[in-house]
């Protein structure tokens with residue numbers, strides 16, 4: 001079968017969890033992707049080399065150890081410094097508190113991630129993203145706005161409390 005799109009799959013340098021990557025590889029393959037899974041504790045340099053060599057349609061980053069938010073910023077900045085632009089989806093458990101999810105999602109979207117998939121509906125939303133990307137291209141995807149509750153915003157201190 002011809003692959004419908006090429007995908008590089010990685011995690012961040014700190015993260016040694018494996019089964020999230022196996023799960024995502026299988027899910028992506030089920031959608032027709034040819035997947036290059038770079039494995040756990042992926043060095044930024046390996047991601048850069050894979051993108052330069054493969055020119056994938058999509059980079060998927062998965063992290064679950066709670067340090068993914070930091071690693072995600074390091075990774076995208078490093079790719080930019082090397083002049084590498086690729087649609088990039090990230091998800092998993094990126095901090096140690098679910099209550100950080102909205103804030104983290106907004107920060108990573110602002111940084112340039114194509115979309116950020118967190119929480120219980122992450123896989124359902126990701127399936128929709130894959131279907132869209134295969135039909136129209138991943139760079140055409142527009143992520144839903146990240147909604148932040150007022151008490152989680154950076155201006156929370158200046159908020160009037162009644």
Ligand code: B12
Nearest residue numbers: 015016017018019020062064065066091092093096117126
């Ligand atoms: C197995 C395991 C380990 C093993 C990993 C072995 C291996 N080779 O994989 C070992 C023992 C090494 C380990 C170590 C640690 N672990 Co651990 N580990 C787990 C455990 C029990 C299962 C993970 C797993 O395999 N799940 C199966 C996969 C298929 O599911 P998943 O990872 O949840 O991924 C799903 C979703 O998150 C989502 N998803 C993930 N990525 C992405 C990406 C995209 C794009 C999308 C759409 C969706 C998505 O889709 C997946 C399928 O639904 C979980 C607890 C749990 N029950 O989940 C803790 C857990 C992930 N570990 C945790 C922690 C804290 C650690 C350590 C920091 C512990 C320590 N103090 O040393 C270290 C970190 C090591 C490191 N450097 O990364 C925490 C993370 C907490 C957080 N993020 O808030 C968890 C959640 C346990 C807990 N409840 O506290 N761990």
